[in-house]
Amino acid sequence: MAIRTPQEWISEYPLLERLVALEETLWLKPDLPRAEEGLAHVGITPDQVQDAADRLKRFSPYLQQVFPETTPSAGVIESPLRHVPAMKEAIEDLTGQQIEGQLWAKLDSHLPISGSIKARGGIYEVLQHAEALALEHGLITVDSDYRLLDSAEARELFGQHRVAVGSTGNLGLSIGIMSAKLGFQAAVHMSADARQWKKDLLRSHGVEVVEYEQDYSVAVAAGRKAAEDDDSVYFVDDENSVSLFLGYAVAGARLAGQLQALDVRFTEQEPLHVYLPCGVGGGPGGVAFGIKAIFGDAARCYFAEPTHSPAMFIGVHTGAHDQLAVQDFGIDNLTAADGLAVGRPSGFVGERMQHLIDGYYTVSDENMFRGVALFDRSEDVQCEPSSATSFFGPGAIGRAGTHLAWITGGAMVPEEEMASYIARGEELL
Secondary structure, eight states, rough: OOOOOHHHHHHOOOOHHHTTTTTOEEOOTOOOHHHHHHHHHHHHHHHHHHHHHHHHHHHHHHHHHHHHGGGGTTTOOOOOOOEEEHHHHHHHHHHOEEEOOOOEEEOOOOOOTBBBBBBHHHOOOOOOOHHHHHTTTOOOOOTSOGGSSHHHHHHHHHHTEEEEEEEESSHHHHHHHHHHHHHEEEEEEEEESOHHHHHHHHHHHHOOOEESSSOHHHHHHHHHHHHHHHEEEEEETTTTTTHHHHHHHHHHEEEEEHHHHHHHHOOSSSSSEEEESSSHHHHHHHHHHHHHHGGGGGGGEEEEETTOHHHHHHHHSSOOEEEEEEEGGGGOOOOGGGOOOOOOHHHHHHHHHTTOOOEEEEHHHHHHHHHHHHHHHHHHOOOOOOHHHOOOOHHOOOOEEEEEEOOHHHHHHHHHHHHHHHHHHHHHH
């Protein structure tokens, strides 16, 4: 790619000027192909997603045994879907924008084990790695009761191996907690903007936390380099992992079952609009793939990012993907939405999903805090600031249909910190 100055990029893509000015910005991607064409471009098949779902099912007895909080769902890691009419009214009053249709919230904030969307992909990839090792060493067959892996013999095997990841927080929690429970030696490389409570929680599980003063990209690069230098280390690559992507994609079929049970109906003319907070892109990309694979053009997916970290927006809008970082434009990548504090997007997700994501928008930190406070006030549900970006999609998009805000994290935030988020939002309201 030819080297260009920021001004040259802005001249060719004038919308960048609004992003550089840290203004809330919307871009609806023009001329998207039909969903089947976009899905074919991704290079992942429905059979691969089904294989991931089957693997999670095999592990469900083990998960129920070692994480009793999964007992109500028989070891299935899944979150509730909730109709939130009071939140709809609150957001309409705040923004002055009407939302045509029902508003629902997918509470991945309340997923068991690690309390965020990252439980889908992160836990899945660790389980896939553990299964491969256990099969290789004859501890199980695919027809075994996987509760056999809750044993001294299995922990001895896994303890000879390390699992590492680079994270701003929530992915690190999922990888670290699951790896430690199985018996792996676990290391999480974390950026300076990760919350202290997340670092403390990981250490309480016996996970090594390696801290960096720089941002997420540096933590990932350092973790990747450490794994390259040691064959015993399995590195979970948030930027390029097919396994993570597949774990997230399982959400599509499960969402379909929940919507059917609640008799929520939509069509191509009045579709399901899904709003997904986006950091590096793996989580929302995988979930969007799963949704599009199930619903096709009856679903529309949008990525939400902080005004201070519009990495995926810039990457897809310019077509440069991971060749550009927000810092190249003087954007500081400093946001209260620590899970979305990503300066450079996943090229894997940006390139493969660019024909399936219908739009991109940014939200200010101030509005995130307002959203946190309104969700608490109107529905008595708590979420992280990053999650609240999803609530500002329906009004910004301005289209009729059924609206689904994907609430990506919050249940594990300490009470004092959550109270400070809510108080900050109340002040701004």
